Amino acid sequence: MHPPKPASRPEKTSLWRYVKLFRDDILSAQPAKLYRAKMAEFKTPFFRSYLVNQPDLIDLVLKERPMDFPKSNRISEGLRPLLGNSVFLTNGETWQRQRRIIDPAFEGGRLRDTFPAMVAAGQAAATRLADGVQEIEAQTSHAAADVIFRTLFSIPIEHEIAAQVFSEFRDYQRTQPILNIAAFVPLPKWMPRFHKKQTRVAARSIRALITQLTEQRMEQIRAGTAPDDLATKIMTTKDPQTGETFTTQEMVDQVAIFFLAGHETSASALAWALYLLATHPEAQARCAEEAADFGTDPQFADMSKLRFTRDVFREALRLYPPVPMMVREATQPEHFRNRDVPKGSQIVLSPWHVHRHELLWDNPDGFDPDRYATPEGKECLRHAFIPFSAGSRVCTGAGFAMVEGPLLLATVLQKWRFDPVADKVPDPVAHLTVRARDGIWLQAIARE
């Protein structure tokens, strides 16, 4: 049996029905042919977008000419109240400058430094779990938020402000999906928008909390008492071109996106990974063996012991990419696969479809972590695996997440075994990230 996949919509659907389906879930709003198409065009009276599934065209947009395909401003419509001018939303010069300051904090050497904080978060997550049936996304969300606070600000999730940010974010999520229909479709003005007021109130309150943390840190840096964590690193890094550092306000914008992009995504991937393991007991046993060998006082170099666990995490990212689709805008006329793509068109890149593409992957809907050890699987990793996007605008946290994911799985599997719960098969839907409509329910059983 294949892991759950949303049903596709019928081939012929009216625009009105499409908009309705789309608001409910962008995955099941699409026709099945997108799993076979190299490119597809959505032409309606209101908009024109092109979904691109062909690896060399994806490379063109993301790697070869990224500056010609900036992020579509529409994405920011709902996120700007929370994210301000964060690196996730900016384009051009501002974006380049921000990446010059942020990227050094996520380089390999720094990952080694943040490793102990991640281990502590993993062990805390394993301790929080209880015997019995439970909704696992809530647990992984808690754990991933803990990782962000410990690595960024050296505080655990139990810290008063951290706990408040975490809980406010849950409210915010309910009001504002990261990828809403507005990202794809320039909706006519008369169409109702999402809960703007609630979104603004939640965003203001989260930003006030993050501002407190950032201001405190600014003072500690001035006093020479700041801990050596990601926040200090980012706040003291000078732009090599201008010599300037981030102002407090700019840092607040970045912290907001680290929290949003860094915890929702990892939480979703971890929850799906645990579900895949619960439904594939042999794979779970292999991961548990690696976890036992990893030990309870691991060093960064011990990550090499978690090879199979890493491939399980990759399968979770492939089958349930936390960011299912990305949107760019063509700033000039293009010609893709013998088709004219007019200036201003939306270019949709869909990890969801690329990762399950029938012309690219063997057994695309099946769970098979061993595929990455084969030459075909390695080739697919290079060309048809884009959970973190690619090119200069690739996720800054990709390396971080590829340590965090396997590490958290290992620390949790050291203590717990997971079984599926009868009649509770999760139904994937794309909300803020790819989530299960009614959560992911698993039974945890303590290991000896």
Ligand code: HEM
């Ligand atoms: C499994 C975990 C993660 C996944 C699947 C993921 C995925 C992505 C994707 C697909 C993008 C590109 C979005 C687009 O171009 O529209 C992105 C951007 C970003 N991610 Fe991640 N991410 C993860 C974890 C993290 C973590 C842990 C952090 C930071 C601590 C982070 C920070 C960011 C930032 C700052 C951007 C914006 C980069 C830019 O636009 O230049 N992410 N992420």
